[in-house]
Each structure stands twice: as structure tokens, then as C-alpha cells.
Amino acid sequence: MTRRVLFQIHWFLGITAGFVLAVMGVTGALMSFEDEIMAALSPGVVRLAPAAGARLEPDALVAAVSRQRQGTPVSQLVIHRDPSLAAEATLVPPKGQRRGEHVFVDPRTGRILGHATASGFFRTVMDLHRWLALPGGPNGIGRQITGFSALALIFFALSGLYLRWPRRALDWRSWFVLDLRRSGRHLYRALHAVVGGWVVLFYLLSALTGLTWSYDWYRQGARYVLTGTPGGAREQRGEGAVSTLPLAPAWAAFRRSDGRGYDRVTINLPRGDAPVVMRVLPEGARFDRMTDELRFDPASGALTKADRYRNRRAGEIVAGNFYALHTGQFFGLPGRIVMLIASLAMPLFTVTGLLLYLGRRRTKRALAAIAARADPVTGTHGTGLLVVHASQTGHAERLARLSAAAFPGATLCPLADVRADGLRQASRALFVVSTYGEGQAPDRARRFEAQVMAAPADLAGLDYAVLALGDRDYTDFCAFGQRVDAWLHASGGRRLFDRVELDGDDRDAERHWQQQLAALAGHAIQPDWTPAAYVPWTLAERTHVNPGSPGAPMYRVVLRPPAPTRWTAGAIAEVMPRHAPARVDRWAAAAGLVADATRREAWRDQVLPEDGSMPALPLAHRDYSVASIDASGVIELLVRQTPAADGDPGIGSGWLTRTAAIGDPIRLRVRDNPGFAPPRDPATPLILIGNGTGLAGLVAQLRARQAQGGGACWLLYGERSRRFDRPFADVLARAQEEGLLVRTDLAFSRDRDDGRYVQHLVAEGAADLSDWVARGAAVYVCGSLVGMATDVDAVLRDVLGDRQVEELAAEGRYRRDIY
Numbered sequence: 001m002t003r004r005v006l007f008q009i010h011w012f013l014g015i016t017a018g019f020v021l022a023v024m025g026v027t028g029a030l031m032s033f034e035d036e037i038m039a040a041l042s043p044g045v046v047r048l049a050p051a052a053g054a055r056l057e058p059d060a061l062v063a064a065v066s067r068q069r070q071g072t073p074v075s076q077l078v079i080h081r082d083p084s085l086a087a088e089a090t091l092v093p094p095k096g097q098r099r100g101e102h103v104f105v106d107p108r109t110g111r112i113l114g115h116a117t118a119s120g121f122f123r124t125v126m127d128l129h130r131w132l133a134l135p136g137g138p139n140g141i142g143r144q145i146t147g148f149s150a151l152a153l154i155f156f157a158l159s160g161l162y163l164r165w166p167r168r169a170l171d172w173r174s175w176f177v178l179d180l181r182r183s184g185r186h187l188y189r190a191l192h193a194v195v196g197g198w199v200v201l202f203y204l205l206s207a208l209t210g211l212t213w214s215y216d217w218y219r220q221g222a223r224y225v226l227t228g229t230p231g232g233a234r235e236q237r238g239e240g241a242v243s244t245l246p247l248a249p250a251w252a253a254f255r256r257s258d259g260r261g262y263d264r265v266t267i268n269l270p271r272g273d274a275p276v277v278m279r280v281l282p283e284g285a286r287f288d289r290m291t292d293e294l295r296f297d298p299a300s301g302a303l304t305k306a307d308r309y310r311n312r313r314a315g316e317i318v319a320g321n322f323y324a325l326h327t328g329q330f331f332g333l334p335g336r337i338v339m340l341i342a343s344l345a346m347p348l349f350t351v352t353g354l355l356l357y358l359g360r361r362r363t364k365r366a367l368a369a370i371a372a373r374a375d376p377v378t379g380t381h382g383t384g385l386l387v388v389h390a391s392q393t394g395h396a397e398r399l400a401r402l403s404a405a406a407f408p409g410a411t412l413c414p415l416a417d418v419r420a421d422g423l424r425q426a427s428r429a430l431f432v433v434s435t436y437g438e439g440q441a442p443d444r445a446r447r448f449e450a451q452v453m454a455a456p457a458d459l460a461g462l463d464y465a466v467l468a469l470g471d472r473d474y475t476d477f478c479a480f481g482q483r484v485d486a487w488l489h490a491s492g493g494r495r496l497f498d499r500v501e502l503d504g505d506d507r508d509a510e511r512h513w514q515q516q517l518a519a520l521a522g523h524a525i526q527p528d529w530t531p532a533a534y535v536p537w538t539l540a541e542r543t544h545v546n547p548g549s550p551g552a553p554m555y556r557v558v559l560r561p562p563a564p565t566r567w568t569a570g571a572i573a574e575v576m577p578r579h580a581p582a583r584v585d586r587w588a589a590a591a592g593l594v595a596d597a598t599r600r601e602a603w604r605d606q607v608l609p610e611d612g613s614m615p616a617l618p619l620a621h622r623d624y625s626v627a628s629i630d631a632s633g634v635i636e637l638l639v640r641q642t643p644a645a646d647g648d649p650g651i652g653s654g655w656l657t658r659t660a661a662i663g664d665p666i667r668l669r670v671r672d673n674p675g676f677a678p679p680r681d682p683a684t685p686l687i688l689i690g691n692g693t694g695l696a697g698l699v700a701q702l703r704a705r706q707a708q709g710g711g712a713c714w715l716l717y718g719e720r721s722r723r724f725d726r727p728f729a730d731v732l733a734r735a736q737e738e739g740l741l742v743r744t745d746l747a748f749s750r751d752r753d754d755g756r757y758v759q760h761l762v763a764e765g766a767a768d769l770s771d772w773v774a775r776g777a778a779v780y781v782c783g784s785l786v787g788m789a790t791d792v793d794a795v796l797r798d799v800l801g802d803r804q805v806e807e808l809a810a811e812g813r814y815r816r817d818i819y
Contacts, residue, residue, distance in 0.1 A: 004443050007159075010160065014349075015357060017153075018354070020132070020145060021152070023128060025346020028129055028339075031122065032340040032343065039116070041117035042104075046104060053109075056108065056109070058077055058079065058251050061077060061089070061107065061110050064105070068112050069091055072092060073092045073242040073269075074092070075092045076267065077266075078264060081262055086107065098137070129146075143213075143214055158204075176197055177194070188356050189471070192348075195348060206343075226319040243269065243271060243274075247276060248301070250298060250301045251267075254296070258294065262282060263284075265278050266278065274298075275295040276298050277295055278294045279294075287324050289324045293305075360394070385410040385411070386422070386423070386428070386430070387403050387429070388429060388430065390433040390434060390441065390448075390480070390484075391414075396434040396467075402514075403432060414445075415444075419452060420458075424462070428463045428496065429465075430465050434469035434481075435469065435480040440479075458492060462492070462493040465496040465500075465520075467499075467502060489806070511532070511574070512623075512675075515623045518620070520785065534576050535667070535668060535669065536665035536666065538560045539663065541662070546724050548721075551692075552640050552642065554639070554725070555638075557656050561633075566630050567670045568672045568678070572623050573625075573668055577621075577651045578660075584604055588600065588603070591612030591613075623819060627695075635668070637656070638693040673817060675817070679778050682708050684777065685714070686777065686778055686780060687716070687773075687779045688715045689717075689782075690783040690788075691788045692718075692784060693727075694783025694818075695782070697782035699728050701780055702740065706738065712741075713742065714743040716762060717745070717747070718749065718757050718761065757788070759792045759795045762792055762796065778812070779815070780817075781816040788818075
């Protein structure tokens, strides 16, 4: 709860004070090297050309400046030891104004050289920095706004540390390593969090010191804490006009006491009977405010007080150098550079924070839209199906609602409301759960983890699937989803299909989850949740590979890309199908709709509602395992015709095997499937298990191994008839001749002399299978979700043990592409 409240306040302040802080950051950066910039832009004004002649005494300089400004008194004089630097004079401001004119003066002649170039610009920059240049100056609303923003910056720094505090706090990589390979929301969050970790201490220092200009009570309180004495009042310089007493006595005394070891001396001319105050910067000082303060009697020139920087206590040094700490000068040139960079980074947090906020708003709007609409859906009835979500930002809830909408009658509820008894009453459950921070459960799901997941429950009658959401920027990617999956499995639940892990807005993983739900329902259930860009490939070849089979016709389909395309073995081809024209005509006639050829052509790409209403939704894509590798330059698919309710082939299979003609464009998108990618070490032996059209995914693994070499392969494959069902027989024969496919076990369920399924082959080869696994083999399963995949999984657990199968899956040595 605390984390959630802090997060809400963090982003609320971010979209209010964030823009002010961005302005303050940029202006602060501009002022970091103000003096150096103005000196570089003002040749002959700030720094003089070498010339002969002695420098004038202070009294002569003051008189010369005053004379050139029609008798206006001088209130301050700055003299540098370096003869190439001009002296500086500040004149008494006219009545009603805060600042007097600041000019540079030739120390040899007393001639006013003028103002530094861009001095007016930097004065405006300072006004923006301190009070946003709003009316009223330091007494107006601008000072209150910048003061509030400085307080907000302190909150940002502290709450940001709390919100991103990693579980392994001493792991420096989690704090400071920035992965620029990320994009989108992941990159914004990484920049916001990691760069924030780099600069958080500098922002705290800047805000804590900057508040001394916003609030007098803060300045006085800070001084009292640091020095033990009240203070903070402006220096009293006396009252009345500037004294007409000469500076010569005080200057002579200064020359005797400190005249040999200074870089700069600032003389404040006294008013009334106040002393002459000189602030002396010793030679070689680290920063220009390490000054000794000397006070002289204006009449006699006697030194009345000497406040040496080296003798001050630590608290007094800090209290006297709020500005130097604020700008980084206190730490010398490195400190100024670091504070410059930190200041320039300030807009980064405003921009990335705003982008993250807008992303959250889009998610919430999408969630609200899903909750409010009632999309027409098809598929099996969802009675007895429980869809559970655990969401931190709303993304998991959005996907859970989309999943539930695919199964009319399904029950949707948050994980916080689920109990073990409720799970036992459900026959199937879909869990859509996000991971928050460093492997933590979302706030509202923590009680469920602490109480319900504390021990295994009796869920032997539950079939389940898990969609785990996470962020790969964190070490514990999808950790909570993994714990939920492990707890359900340990409680006796049976996986409907392998856990799907989704990184942020990973559209491929989202689409994979949707297609697994389609397989669970038996056919495509919804239009694509996230539309993708499809490319027209050319249908190059189509071969009927099982004529005479007791099963449905199976075709080897070859597609050519419009341009060279790369993919990894195990990839998935997403095909956007089209209705056959005859089906559209029958539907239109049944619905009583009359339309022209253009409208009927458009209907071929849309869902045809059973109630006869006008089509409004696009068709869903179909997934097919790619049998070829990218080096071949083509995609090969193995497609079985699936009958539809009207007796024609299904939309997807019918499009590829009958409706589309050779040479027609096929809209296709190929995506890699990391969950079925080849082993990193090609020496790893492969146990390839599958049935039916699942052979395509296994052949891709064989072809990848043929191309790069590596460990031996063992194929266990099941089909209907030995005589008629031998797809890719040429590829398998070549792999056997090359010695790559060292063992092939086949099962044919419709042959009287066989009658076995592929799971029977796994059981019969139990001893050898255990030996292969012990030697490091990886198990790859490809084929139908219903029947084959679940039965093979059960046999593997009987042969190897449940624990070893789970370990193989965690190591990436048990991979499945099931549908």
C-alpha cells in the first residue's frame, strides 16, 4: 500500500513540478560556467591585452568609475592579482531598484570597459532559475513555485530510491548499468531509473541548498542546525550614503597583512560608520568562495576582525557556502562539471516520466474500452473456466479481459479474490499475472502469495495456463508468474500449455498467448488483439503429400519472400487468410445482403457474423511452424486441411491448400519463437518428438543442425498410415544418410499392425531416453496440444520424474511448440 501511494504521488508531482524542474535544470546548467562564457565572449573587456603601466589604487579606481557615471557612488570593487584581468565595479542602484550597474574597468587607467557580453542574458536566466521571471521577482509567486518544486525534487529523489530499491541492494549493476538496447517503455523506464540513480545525490544536494533562496525560515533553520546560532539575516552594511572616507588606510593595512598571497579581493565600501569589509580569495583556492573576511576601520585602517576560512568549523563552512554547494563549485572543477551534467539531465526525467505516464493512461483507456464493449466472439463455451489476473498498472488486467472475452461464460476475477477452494471448483484456469520490481508480486496479490501460496493445495482436477508479464530490465524477469506456475504445478495442476512470458509490450508473446487460446478453443477465436504488419509473400509451390491417407489432406506449401528475410529455426509463420469467394457468396445470400464486387472482395478479409449483420472485424491470423531455415530463401509449411462447419476446408487451411492459386500473394509475417529455438551449444543431442504437421517444427531443427553441424538427433514421430503419411521423407532420409538422424521411431495409429501413438514410442524408449538426457540431450516436442502434447508430457514425467522434467524446462532443455 505504501509503495502504491508513493508511486501515485510521485507521478502526480512529476506532471506538475516536473516542467518547472526542467526549466530550473536547463537554466542552472547555463549558469554553471557563466563567468567563463562571458569572458570568452568579451575580449578586451573581461581579459585585457598585455600593456605597460602601474595599476591605480582603489581610491583612484572608485573615483574614476564614479566620475564616468555622473557621480554615482560605487558600492563594491573587485581587484584581481592577475594584471590581465579587468577590475570590476558595482554602482549603487537607483532608488527603487535592487541591482546596481556592474561594469568592468581597466585597472591601469580607470576607464570603464563596459559590460560583459551576454550579461543581460544570464541575468534573465537567473531570474528564470530563481522565480521563473514572473512578476514580483523574489517577492512574487514565482519564488513560491520554484521553492515548491525544490521540495518536490527532494521527494522525487527519496521516493524514487524507495520505489526502485532492488531486492539485492548491493548488486551495483542493478543500480547503475543502463541497457540502451531497450526501446519504447523499457528504455524510458531504464533512463528514468538508472540515470536517476546516477544523479540522485546531486539532486538532493541541489534541492537542499536551493531552498535557502526560497524560504527565509529554511535558511535560518539550516544555519542554526549547522552553526548553533541563529542567522540568515542579510549582512548589515550600515545606513546612509556610501562613506567618503578614503580606502587607502584599509588598503595599506591589507597589503601588509595579505597582500602577497591573494588571487582576488572584493572590497565592500562602507555606508555611514560601518567598517570596510574585504573578502580575500587566497592564492590557489579550490573555489572562488573560499574567502577570508577582513574588516578594517575606515578612518585608521586598523584591522578590527579577521575571519579566516581555514579556521572556520565545518558547520560554518557549509552554512557559508550554500551557493558553492548548489552549483558544485565547492568540489572544484569536477564538481561544477558533474552538476552541469546533472542539471542538463533534468528534462530527461520530465520527458521520460511523461511518456511513461501517457503509456499508463493508454493502458487504462484500453482496459476501460475492453470492459465497456461486448465484441462478438466464437469458440467453445467458457463455463468452468476461471480467468485470474494480478496487475500493477492494468496491463495484465487488460490481457485477462481479452482472454476471458474469448470464452463466453468464463469467470474473470483478480488474484486477490481467489482462494484454493475456488480453484478446486474450476475445471480450467488462465492466470495472467505481472511481476513488479525485483521479482515481487503486484501489491494486491501479495496477500495471496503469503497466505494461499504458502503451501501446495489439492488442485489435481485443475488444468491451467500462465501468462507471466515482466520486464527484462530486471534480473528476476517474470519471477512472480514463475512462482505461480510452480505452485500450481506442485499443487497437482496440469498445464494446458507452457508458460508464456511477456516482456512489457512484446507483441509476439501476446500473439503467441492468443494463438494458444485459439488452440485450446479448437479454432481461431478472436481478431488479433494487436494488429501487425503483414508482407505479401508469393505462393510458389503446393504439394499434396498424403493422397490416400485416412486422415485429412496434408500439403507441403512453399512461399517466397518479396525481399531476403532472416529467421531462426523454430520460427512461426503468421498467415493472414482470406475466405473463399464461394463462402462469401453463400453467406451473403443467407443473410439477404446484396453487394457489389468491391464490397464482396472486402468481406473476404473479415469475420462473417452468423446473425447476418454487416462484417466489422478483421479475420484472425493463423500460426504455422516453419519447416525451413532462412538460408533456403523460402518458407516451407506443412498444412492439413481442417474441415469447417459448412463442409469446406477451414478458413486458414483452405486458403493455403485450395483457395489461393500458385503465384498469388499470401500476407505473412514471420516471427522467431524463442521458446523453440535451437540449443546455444550445437553439440547438444536432440530428442525430437511430434505428430502430424508438428513434423515441420522438428524438420527445421534437423535442417539447422545439418547446416551448422553438431550433436546427434533422435526422432519419435506419429502419424496415421505408414503407407500414405510420410511427409518430408526425403529430408529425413538425407539426415539418416549423413549420420545426423541416428535413430527414427515411427508410430501409425490407423495401421492394424501398429495402432500406436507417439506417446507409446516415448514409453517404449524410456531407458534410452533417460540415457540421452543424462548425456545432455534436449527434448523438443512439436504438434497438437490436445492429446499428443499432454500425453507425451505425462509419459516424460513418468520416465524421468517430475522434478527432472521441471529442471529440463528451466534449463531450456525441454521445449515445446504445441498448438
